[in-house]
Amino acid sequence: MNEKNILNSILQGDCIKLLKEIPDNFVDLIFADPPYYMQTEGNLLRTDGTIFSGVNDEWDKFENFEHYDKFCYEWLTECRRILKPNGSIWVIGSFQNIYRIGKIMQDIGYWIINDVIWAKPNAVPNFAGTRFQNSHETLLWCAKDKKSKYCFNYKTMKHLNSDKQMKSVWDISICIGNERIKDENGNKVHSTQKPEKLLYNVILSSSKKGDIILDPFFGTGTTGAVAKLLSRNYIGIERETTYIKYAEERIKNVQSEDSYLVSNTLDVKPPKISTKQLIDLGFLKDGQLLYDKTHSKSVLLLNDGKVLIDNEKLSIHKASALLLNKVNNNGWDFFWCEYNNEFVSINSLRYLADKKGGL
Amino acid sequence: MNEKNILNSILQGDCIKLLKEIPDNFVDLIFADPPYYMQTEGNLLRTDGTIFSGVNDEWDKFENFEHYDKFCYEWLTECRRILKPNGSIWVIGSFQNIYRIGKIMQDIGYWIINDVIWAKPNAVPNFAGTRFQNSHETLLWCAKDKKSKYCFNYKTMKHLNSDKQMKSVWDISICIGNERIKDENGNKVHSTQKPEKLLYNVILSSSKKGDIILDPFFGTGTTGAVAKLLSRNYIGIERETTYIKYAEERIKNVQSEDSYLVSNTLDVKPPKISTKQLIDLGFLKDGQLLYDKTHSKSVLLLNDGKVLIDNEKLSIHKASALLLNKVNNNGWDFFWCEYNNEFVSINSLRYLADKKGGL
DNA sequence: CATTGATATGAATCCTACG
DNA sequence: ACGTAGGATTCATATCAAT
Numbered sequence: 001m002n003e004k005n006i007l008n009s010i011l012q013g014d015c016i017k018l019l020k021e022i023p024d025n026f027v028d029l030i031f032a033d034p035p036y037y038m039q040t041e042g043n044l045l046r047t048d049g050t051i052f053s054g055v056n057d058e059w060d061k062f063e064n065f066e067h068y069d070k071f072c073y074e075w076l077t078e079c080r081r082i083l084k085p086n087g088s089i090w091v092i093g094s095f096q097n098i099y100r101i102g103k104i105m106q107d108i109g110y111w112i113i114n115d116v117i118w119a120k121p122n123a124v125p126n127f128a129g130t131r132f133q134n135s136h137e138t139l140l141w142c143a144k145d146k147k148s149k150y151c152f153n154y155k156t157m158k159h160l161n162s163d164k165q166m167k168s169v170w171d172i173s174i175c176i177g178n179e180r181i182k183d184e185n186g187n188k189v190h191s192t193q194k195p196e197k198l199l200y201n202v203i204l205s206s207s208k209k210g211d212i213i214l215d216p217f218f219g220t221g222t223t224g225a226v227a228k229l230l231s232r233n234y235i236g237i238e239r240e241t242t243y244i245k246y247a248e249e250r251i252k253n254v255q256s257e258d259s260y261l262v263s264n265t266l267d268v269k270p271p272k273i274s275t276k277q278l279i280d281l282g283f284l285k286d287g288q289l290l291y292d293k294t295h296s297k298s299v300l301l302l303n304d305g306k307v308l309i310d311n312e313k314l315s316i317h318k319a320s321a322l323l324l325n326k327v328n329n330n331g332w333d334f335f336w337c338e339y340n341n342e343f344v345s346i347n348s349l350r351y352l353a354d355k356k357g358g359l
Numbered sequence: 360m361n362e363k364n365i366l367n368s369i370l371q372g373d374c375i376k377l378l379k380e381i382p383d384n385f386v387d388l389i390f391a392d393p394p395y396y397m398q399t400e401g402n403l404l405r406t407d408g409t410i411f412s413g414v415n416d417e418w419d420k421f422e423n424f425e426h427y428d429k430f431c432y433e434w435l436t437e438c439r440r441i442l443k444p445n446g447s448i449w450v451i452g453s454f455q456n457i458y459r460i461g462k463i464m465q466d467i468g469y470w471i472i473n474d475v476i477w478a479k480p481n482a483v484p485n486f487a488g489t490r491f492q493n494s495h496e497t498l499l500w501c502a503k504d505k506k507s508k509y510c511f512n513y514k515t516m517k518h519l520n521s522d523k524q525m526k527s528v529w530d531i532s533i534c535i536g537n538e539r540i541k542d543e544n545g546n547k548v549h550s551t552q553k554p555e556k557l558l559y560n561v562i563l564s565s566s567k568k569g570d571i572i573l574d575p576f577f578g579t580g581t582t583g584a585v586a587k588l589l590s591r592n593y594i595g596i597e598r599e600t601t602y603i604k605y606a607e608e609r610i611k612n613v614q615s616e617d618s619y620l621v622s623n624t625l626d627v628k629p630p631k632i633s634t635k636q637l638i639d640l641g642f643l644k645d646g647q648l649l650y651d652k653t654h655s656k657s658v659l660l661l662n663d664g665k666v667l668i669d670n671e672k673l674s675i676h677k678a679s680a681l682l683l684n685k686v687n688n689n690g691w692d693f694f695w696c697e698y699n700n701e702f703v704s705i706n707s708l709r710y711l712a713d714k715k716g717g718l
Numbered sequence: 719c720a721t722t723g724a725t726a727t728g729a730a731t732c733c734t735a736c737g
Numbered sequence: 738a739c740g741t742a743g744g745a746t747t748c749a750t751a752t753c754a755a756t
Contacts, residue, residue, distance in 0.1 A: 131732075132500075
């Protein structure tokens with residue numbers, strides 16, 4: 001398999017067979033929406049007598065749990081091999097299958113980072129009044145192993161959530177309206193198309209611009225469409241010709257965004273430049289005062305980059321924590337100073353130094 | 360074991376050993392809050408330097424998944440034996456353990472009715488910003504097997520939810536404030552005490568007044584307290600003397616409610632009396648007219664309890680459906696008639712006939 | 719054009735007692 | 738076990754027709 005040619009393309013054929021052809025440690029992120037093995041029987045009638053058209057596809061039929069487990073064990077094992085050491089994987093499912101999936105993933109060696117609940121405000125009701133309305137699905141987000149340094153764009157997601165850290169429960173509507181792909185007769189092309197907002201959260205939170213994202217159950221290509229939107233690369237695997245046809249047309253029409261969200265600017269680490277280096281480069285001066293943002297407290301900067309406070313020599317971090325009556329704090333955001341007649345944060349001087357290539 | 364003496368008491372000792380002593384098909388409902396096997400290491404520090412006091416109890420320690428699985432397989436197997444054929448079981452867990460529990464339950468033969476998400480509006484935040492805030496736990500609600508006629512008080516729960524059918528996602532605050540049991544030093548007695556509102560939903564939805572409820576991990580007795588409140592019987596199993604002491608004191612102080620909720624009045628089936636029987640008993644008369652509630656449409660009642668509409672002889676259900684342009688409908692609620700100079704629903708006549716003991 | 723109301727539909731383990 | 742008849746059940750949203 002040519003490793004470059006498969007980027008941003010859909011491989012047609014059997015999922016496990018094609019996964020086996022992809023090299024080790026190749027992708028940054030995997031999103032998998034496997035068959036749920038729903039085990040429904042007969043028709044479900046609404047109270048008005050119409051038939052509810054749910055999932056009745058051949059691809060969702062298995063003989064029993066044993067066969068389903070074996071299938072999942074195999075594709076999940078291949079996915080783990082393909083995943084880069086610091087990559088991560090999302091798998092979506094419902095109560096019919098997700099407990100089997102989760103147990104298998106833990107056994108294989110995946111490390112669960114979160115289980116995320118997709119809460120649907122407009123889920124299908126329970127027509128017969130026989131149980132609680134099943135109004136959610138579950139996503140498992142896992143690292144390749146416990147030690148892996150997976151990607152999580154914490155600040156980006158916090159920013160998207162009104163500056164509160166994002167929770168493990170996501171309220172997202174099901175895929176309906178214009179977003180739902182229909183054929184020439186107006187029938188839905190895929191019985192389980194996922195909403196783009198769901199993939200938007202998944203991809204934006206756990207990958208970087210330019211990353212490679214694999215979807216082994218590509219369907220009508222929601223993963224590919226959102227990957228392109230967010231300037232990530234995708235690899236799709238899908239068996240059905242019809243799904244592929246609609247997916248390709250759909251992705252072709254997507255325009256890539258270019259925004260601070262796409263680049264995860266909020267989560268990009270600041271340049272690694274120390275206070276000592278800022279002194280050496282002339283952005284700070286030995287003996288000057290550093291202030292808090294309100295200009296009400298000050299400390300003295302020493303020539304080794306530490307600061308003097310209450311006759312103690314401390315790092316900017318410990319000093320700011322002391323002033324805030326905390327144990328730890330980020331001094332880069334706390335301390336401000338005069339620079340070229342402006343009052344700026346010392347953190348901004350790091351970006352300035354980095355930009356000027358003084359290092 | 361004396362079967363009557365264990366009602367509304369706490370059995371002290373090893374969970375599996377004590378479960379083995381309980382007879383087959385003995386309880387109506389089980390609520391289980393087993394150890395989660397959290398696998399946490401070291402201390403978690405808040406940014407203010409204080410230590411977050413999570414679960415660090417001996418009872419949550421296991422050597423590995425294999426040991427944990429074996430433990431769960433055993434207590435879940437005993438619970439299934441103890442459950443009445445139409446009984447059901449709730450198990451609560453988090454992502455660390457619930458996937459193992461769910462898979463084991465399916466393998467044993469339990470049939471998942473719902474998985475319910477307990478969404479916590481006031482969950483512990485993620486202090487390190489390394490993942491999504493883990494703001495939910497998962498409950499598995501299962502029948503003894505696929506064919507079992509489990510109890511679900513659909514209308515009661517719908518009533519509690521502003522007359523919309525209750526969803527699989529429940530917003531409930533974690534157990535804090537006065538509800539949280541503290542020792543004489545003000546420290547929490549149990550590290551994972553569950554909120555009573557959670558047990559209230561569990562017990563009210565899936566049991567009847569007077570039922571027997573078993574909790575094999577009784578802790579400080581939330582299940583017992585809510586069972587007593589709702590006039591159900593409980594059996595607790597707990598190893599720790601301290602927990603038992605607080606649980607007994609707590610339950611002693613609970614006053615049983617007596618309300619239509621406790622009795623699940625909304626879900627009590629109406630008396631099984633047919634229209635034919637109502638005619639025979641004199642509550643309805645052959646040849647009289649039945650109307651819709653607005654008195655705008657009428658059908659003729661025949662001597663066999665069926666009605667005449669458009670020259671067709673139909674059951675009250677099919678006739679009402681026809682008038683509503685539906686396939687099925689409940690005729691008892693649809694049709695009204697004159698009775699003792701009052702305009703009443705024919706359903707109310709069933710209750711009247713039942714009350715008068717005419718049958 | 720704005721508003722109202724009828725209709726359609728979505729990953730669903732969707733009835734029960736009796737003969 | 739299986740068929741049959743009786744009886745009990747739906748929420749949010751999009752679309753489109755009607756006013």
